[in-house]
Amino acid sequence: MTAATQGGAKASLWEPSRLLRRSILALLLTPPACLVFLGLAIFFWGPDRSEAFFVPLLAALILSTALGWPLAAKLRHQLAALARQRDAFYQELLRLSKSASLGEVASSIAHDLNNPLAIMREEAGWIQDLMKGGDLQGSHTQTEIANSLQQIDIQIERSREITRRLLQWGRDSAPRTETVDINLLLNKTLYLLESELETAGVTVAKDLPPDLPPVGGGAPELRQVFLNLMKNALDAMKARGGTMTLATRADAAGLTITIADTGPGIPASSLDHIFEPFYTTKPAGEGTGLGLPISRWIVEKLGGTIGVESKEGSGTSFHVTLPVQAKKDAPGP
């Protein structure tokens, strides 16, 4: 074990299946049952009544089982309802966070688009200035106008690239049943943050080997996960720049996606809490504390796991492992 601390992927306390198992055990060993058993056993304990010792023992067992079973069933029922409520809660959070991150993306894209627009406005304005000046035939004026028109065209091309990117973002909110090319999804998500990364002085190192097995569905949700993790990496490096690493790897465990930063790292005391709803280390007003809990919920819904490694002073890595899609030509039932 290195000095790096690990945490996060542990099942939380209110994970229904775990809570259920614990509750049944607690019910069977419930203190009243034990007291009944002890009281009766002591009462019947004696040299001439030794066989009767087993009667209360059996009675206590039957009693506790008879009482415990319906209770356990009820508990199981309630826990299932609780799990459904939790799912609905996370669905709602996901919907909200999607529109929140769309808002952030929209703001970033507005910025990207306003720059070429500003240039086009000045170029058009310059042509108008020249026209007001009168002498349109002079070779200098002709060159200036041609130059400005060419620049407008360059800026239109630049704007078109931005809108194309935006369209791609919206496009694959298609069915969940499709398989997902993870590398493509990572690249598309990266596009959205490109100019922000550049502004922050963050370089991107990619290790995305081709021919990875696809994962089964969940593209819109996974995109949300990747956007959350990349934005966290970006935020961690905003002050001093750094390198964001995107890596994918397929092995027996499935497909693992690593998104790592070279930021200041997460203190060990915070690392255990980062997947808890509303826990945030970002300045007030900047983090909702929902990105990571939602990401974990999405990944677990898709049958995967998410974990984190962080070392103070050298950075943080998030690992998402997803089950890969079985071969398409497998015979159906």
Added chain:
Amino acid sequence: MTRPIRLLIVDDEARLVETLSKRLTARGLYVEGVHSGADALALLQGKPFDVALLDVRMPGMDGLTTLREIKKLQPLLQVIMLSGNASINAAVEGMRLGASEYLLKPANIDDVLAKIEEAFHKKLIQEERLAAQHGPGA
């Protein structure tokens, strides 16, 4: 008030700086342009300006950091923040740090000119006030 307004434009969009400079020069201003916060500070070390148009979002030193440093070098220089982002946060933060105005890209040249002139007047008033404070004999 016969001297031309000395304007510094700081924006990483080189073409914007170039064309805006041409248009404002044609309107009687003395204009210089640079493409980064660091270049702006280097220039301001040795040369006085009246007004600066400063982009908020630039690679390297961002606009707000540049603003802070500009105010240390030339406290009276009037800074107009230029933002490509409709987000009001950076603009408000800029005003808090001493910017006198902000403009959203793409801005209209008449608005740009009006704000520059307004900022210039503000600077003249501040200069007069400062001179009066030091007294006639000072």
